[in-house]
Amino acid sequence: YSSLDIRTRKLTAEIVALITFLDSPPDDLSFAGFVLGDIFRKALRGEAELEELHQFFFRSRKKTPLYKAFQEEFPELWETYFEDLFKSAGYLPLYDLVNKIYSLYSVFDRFKEEEATLIKILEVIKNFEGEGRNNPSDFLKCATDEEAGESDWTIDVPVGISAVKVMTIHKAKGLGFPVVVLLLYEETTRGFKYIFSEQADGVHLLKINRQIMKASHFLEEKYERERLKDLVNKLNTLYVGFTRAEDELYILGVLGKRNQFPIDLLQIVDSRMGSWSGPRPCSPDPKRVEEASPQKEWKLYYHPDPIRFPFVPMEEINLEERRRGEFIHRVLSLIDALDENTETDLERIIKRVNDEWQTDYSVKAMGKHLLEFLNREEVKPYFRAVPGTVFKREQDFSDSRGSLFRMDRVIFSEARVSVIDYKTGTDQKAEKEHISQLKNYLRILREIYSGKKIEGIIAYVDLDEVRKVE
Amino acid sequence: MNVLLISSSENLVEKAAEQVVGIEKDYSRNLVIFPGKRPSHFLRKALADKEKSSFIPPLIFSMDEFIEHVHDESLGLGGRKLEAIDAVSILYAIHAASPENLGRKSFLTPDTFFPVGMKLYDDLEELHIEGVPPEKVKAIENMAGGDLPEPTAKRLQSLSHFYEAFYKRVEEAHFSTRSSRYRVVSENIDRLNLDRFEKVILAGFFALTESEKKIFRSLLEKRNTLFIFHDGEGMRKKLSDLGITAVRKWNANEPEIRCYKSPDSHGQVLGVSALLKTKRDRKERIDDHTVIVLPSSEILLPLFHRALNLLDPDNYNVSLGYPLQRTPLFGFFNHLMEVVTTMNGDRLYVPYYLQFVLHPYTKNIYFQGRADVTRILFHAIEKTLTEKRTKKFLSLSELENDEAIIHSIKEKVIKVEPGITLEMMREHLESIHTHTIRKMLSFKDVGEFAKRLKEVVEYIYQNSTARLHPFFSPYAESFVNQLDILSKSLMKEIQFQEAGSYFTLFKKYIVNAYIPFAGTPLRGLQVLGFLETRNLKFENVLFLDANEGIFPDTAREDSFLPVKARQMLGLPTYLDREEIMSYTFHTLIGGAKEVHLFYVESDEKEKSRFVEKLLWQRQKKDGKRDDSRYIHTIQYAVSLKDKAPRPIKKSLEMIKFLREYPFSATSLNTYLSCPLQFYFEYVLGLREREVVSEEFEKEEIGSFVHLVLSEYFRGRVGSMLTEKQMSLREFGKIFHKHFEEQYGKDPAGEIYLLRNQVGRHLEDFIRNYQLVKIKEFRTKILDLEREIHVEKESFKLRARLDRVEKRDDRTVIIDYKTSANRNTLTINYNRVDLENRDSWCKAIGSLQLPFYLLAYSTLTGEKPEMIDCMFLLLGRSRIDSDIEVPLFKNESEFKENFGKLTEVIFNLLREIVSPDQAFMPTIDPKNHCGRCAYGYLCTN
Secondary structure: OOOOEHHHOHHHHHHHHHHHHHHOOOOHHHHHHHHOOHHHHHHOOOOOOHHHHHHHHHHOOOOOOHHHHHHHHOHHHHHHHHHHHHHHOOOOOHHHHHHHHHHHOOHHHHOHHHHHHHHHHHHHHHHHHHOOOOOHHHHHHHHHOOOOOHHHHEOOOOOOOOOOOOOOHHHHOOOOEEEEEEEEEOOOOOOOOOEEEEEOOEEEEEOOOHHHHOOOHHHHHHHHHHHHHHHHHHHHHHHHHHOOEEEEEEEEEEOOOOOOOOHHHHHHHHHHHOOOOOOOOOOOOHHHHHHOOOOEEOOOOOOOOOOOOOOOOOOOOOHHHHHHHHHHHHHHHOOOOEOOOHHHHHHHHHHHHHHHHOOOOOHHHHHHHHHHHHOOOOOHHHOEOOOOOEEEEEEEEEOOOOOEEEEEEEEEOOOEEEEEEEEOOOOOOOHHHHHHHHHHHHHHHHHHOOOOEEEEEEEEOOOOEEEEEO | OOEEEEOOOOOHHHHHHHHOOOEOOEOOOEEEEEOOOOHHHHHHHHHHHHHOOOEEOOEEEEHHHHHHHHHHHHOOOOOEEOOHHHHHHHHHHHHHHOOOOOOOOOOOOHHHHHHHHHHHHHHHHHHHHOOOOHHHHHHHHHHOOOOOOHHHHHHHHHHHHHHHHHHHHHHHOOEEOHHHHHHHHHHOHHHOOOOOOOEEEEEOOOOOOHHHHHHHHHHHOOOOEEEEEEOOOOHHHHHHHOOOOOOOOOOOOOOEEEEEEEOOHHHHHHHHHHHHHHHHHOOOOOOOOEEEEEOOHHHHHHHHHHOHHHOOHHHEEEEEEEEHHHOHHHHHHHHHHHHHHOOEOOEEEHHHHHHHHOOHHHHOEOEOOEOHHHHHHHHHHHHHHHHOOOOOEEEHHHHHHOHHHHHHHHHHHHOOOOOOOHHHHHHHHHHHHHHOOHHHOOOOOHHHHHHHHHHHHHHHHHHEHHHHOOOHHHHHHHHHHHHHHHHHOOOOOOOOOOHHHHHHHHHHHHOOOEEEEOOOOOOOEEEEEOHHHOOOOOOEEEEOOOEOOOOOOHHHOOOOOOHHHHHHHOOOOHHHHHHHHHHHHHHHHHOOOEEEEEEEOOOOOOEOHHHHHHHHHHHHHHOOOOOHHHEEEOOOOOOOOOOOOOOEOOOHHHHHHHHOOEEOHHHHHHHHHOHHHHHHHHHOOOOOOOOOOOOOOHHHHHHHHHHHHHHHHHOOEOOEOOOOOOOHHHHHHHHHHHHHHHHOOOOOHHHHHHHHHHHHHHHHHHHHHHHHHHHHOOEEEEEEEEEEEEEEOOEEEEEEEEEEEEEOOEEEEEEEEOOOOOOOOOEOHHHOOOOOHHHHHHHEOOOHHHHHHHHHHHHHOOOHHHEEEEEEEOOOOOOOHHHEEEOOOOHHHHHHHHHHHHHHHHHHHHHHHOOOOOEOOOOOHHHHOOOOOOOOOOOO
16 A cells, blocks of 8 residues: 555544444454554543453453453443444444544544544545445445555645645646656566457457467467567656656666666666766746745534434334324315315315326215314314305415514304314323413414414324314 | 626625515515526525514526426416436337347347346437437438448447437327426416516526527516526526527626645545634634535435534535445445346355345344344354355355354354354344345346345345444435336336346446435535535635546446537537636636635646636736646545554463473474564464455365375275276366365356366376386375374474375375475575574575474484375475485485484474563565564564
């Protein structure tokens, strides 16, 4: 790995060890690896010394899983530093889990010099989640996969800042610098993974090495052509390296054992250049120095508290029940007033809503159920057409903060405004909440229709119950 | 004229609020239409501020809602509103019935057609909303004057066929799509009566489709309509398209713009965090006058964890779509899919089975209200399956009844959890299998597949700890909704041959799905997607990911229609999209006081063209060539320092333990290469955990080869080997019997190759090595897999010898190696200097053979000089006598070196138990530390 690859950092290994343990608690090595590491020990406030921890692991070497022994011997440490993580590993996505680890162990505070590594870990996980994978074991597999793209794990250094840039020739393509120091090592040819050969009968991938090529002229020719192509590529690369400097170019060749490319070439260049005159540095361009403005560094802030999400976990997802509720609301919203045609109207409306919503509620059963509801003595008055009475269905109201409330049915008469809120399902656990919601409706109506009497009812459609709220 | 053009610094929503007419807190005789949904919240807020009381709000629609309302209620058209998947289903039917179908033999199944269908649907909808007649699409080839390449022309031909056939079917079936609704409404707009409204306001529109233009032209004629436009780049051209000439001009508002370049996404978020902190410290308000704009949702979780954690959850509101693909539930489905799609008959591929049951959601399914029991259960199963990890395939019933698994459950669960019986655990295991894997083994059609997958989500929701995470509910609900749509879609009756195809379709379908993080509007700081900011005004704008590729999203140009064809057909191109983005961006920042633009600058990413333009304008104004003065750089502290490993002193208990320790050749080799590694591995007993891997581990192949060879030679122990006995047929039988036991009957892919390769190699071993040796020496096998425990010089030694035999009068100890590399096994005797401790590690590849020789001669009393030791390299490509790697090449090498090696072994053992000698780090880190499992531990 490159030295900018965060997998070479001890801190990364410790975090990976902790994730591994949380994902697989019987993994004793990962548990011990984390407990003996810097993150855990820096978090301790003198509760245990390193020596003591080594002794503990020695004494417990036959006890597996080790975390259980640790839990028994250091119950307070376990409770403070592991218990919560251990429990939440069952449901926290990886990114959340790692952030929780960071907060618990205050890593940004305690490892300021490793800021880039710590951030890169989060960045890798974020990108990893983008691939649709976000459980710890998938991540761990990727973290230990040596073939996984190194660039994914390499610390991103800011571009454009005033600092010496270190890069490969390949990365320097298209760029120019006032001064270039080119460091060249002898290249060893490892042969070719395969050689591409296009023939009349199709495409062949040939595996040819120096030994195999001796077997036929055809293979030898193929191999030689490939070698030549490779050499041209190398020369092109070298050309790029030689032509990046604007003012000064220094080439340092490290002599190897075999005097091979490109060192052999450098020697030829050197001999043709004649005597060695040492570097001739170019005088700095005063304008350039003047123009360069100081970098505006921005001080980052790491808030110590973990996030508190603005969502409350729901008790259950019962889509069917919710959909049925919405269906009933929609049907009732299409009923204006009761008359002798209500039964047939109901059937027509149910058919229509079924059609709109791609549902298949029984027209008969649903119709009967809703008719019974509408014919209840406590409900009827709110659906009876009386001169001077106006019904508003699914009527929008806004409170004094601009929040929107859609009331199921509001009945306006000369002296009174009534609101009905339909509730479906058989669960009455949320009754308190229903009452509070209706009281809010009443408050809104009172603000708007201050001279009128305001009343409200909660109609439990499936429970055959009606509750009046004043 | 009923048109109002306001400057970009004005607040569009407030302007609309000024225009609506309210009588006694009743605004219901006003209809307000905005392009999107969000401004409605702000309009109500503005009216609430005006009324300072509750009120009846105007009827507020987004344009889509307005069209739906007119379509359904005013025109009374109704009918089924097609989801994209329904449309793809219709397109697939057209495709399957078409003689010259798109892509010829490709995309013949619904799952392969799906992404093509989605793209096609998008194009058709664009053509339809823009009112392009099918003949025009057909004629496009001629219009292009033969400039279009043949494949493009053919694609267009099929497109016109789809275009015509698709909307014909939609109409016949009384369905509607978004575009068809716009088209119908635009064609019937003159029938629309809006007289019941005192005022109809259309506010904040910019780019219009042909259908919208028709609607607008008609509404412009009505007496009660008012159009409010927000001035900005390109607006005047848009107005002139509608026949409106704008006269008034404003001086552009110049907000304070600050740019921040960051090396990655997190830098931007931490920059936001720093800004919020500064505001908080200065006691400045952080409320709904501040917006954090996220053009890409992937930065949302970093923002939650690293910036929004400063705020109370009641003080911010997040409203944007988050891709379902990024959620843990999607990962869970992937694992479930892998289990099902890699099955061989009724047998599951063990690595994928373990991956699934060890997924946090599965292993935390409650058993009597406890999640830990299931965790222990599955880790016990994992341990057992790891022990017999060469067995790669097992059926669910084999798993549920496996003796070793049952034993492991007894040990790990039943013994430690009083009250839990084996029967309970088996039932629990079966129940988990039934509700997850078994449920997904076969389906009648897409509808049933979706229904069952929905049941799996509900099962996990109800029965595991997953829902303790606050986001799990919205994730699960979105999945269930999507599956519900799928199960009711026109695609529901489609059947596939393979179970995998259902999953493939599902994955392709879900890739386009988003969770609507709807939030509670108007609550504190607003976190919005870019388009959500349309028509809104904020004092402080914090804009993230202002990068090319994201803003504008250049990758989204995904159409069957090339730019040229789009231009000819009058469809919007990427230039129009860019224009809309530019307009929205400039009206957003034009209304602000403070703008903070964050972007990533790295080898792969560059700042957005919009930022570039702003900077250039500033540079021109200031007369500066250098833009860095306007840009803040976000960078991190980088440390590349490494700590050196630290020696570890031995305690008295450790020494006591080591004195009693039965040393093996492997432990000694470990000590030789790195004493610290020895400490962690053998003293603390910390070992890397073995796992069942998808790939064949070297050790796994090694164990199998050892097993087969040992079985083959077992019946020949004690007797002289003859050529006749070396039956390849018998060998083949033994090989295949064991292979079948471990890897199954009809291997495919990698396992098939492994079987052939290992089988052929071992046959070569019998033929080209064993037979040759029998001819050369009278050979009698003495022992196979021999365990040895001896004591010498007060040290306990143990060894396991693969094979011991007599070749003529000499005893030969053989150790099989499945590798081909002799370098790591040989000893360079010239370099072993007894006086120089460091030379041992460098010169000795392995102490295994001298150790075996010492142990065996101690056990049997045979003289070491009468014993030969060798490795046989079975991994070499050519098998012949060269596979032997003898400990000593000849007698003189033995004489010169055996004593030396014995000395090395005992010196090392004495060193290990010496209290004065700490466990030191290796002297050769280059070769030993690269893959060391203890690499991060030894520096503590």
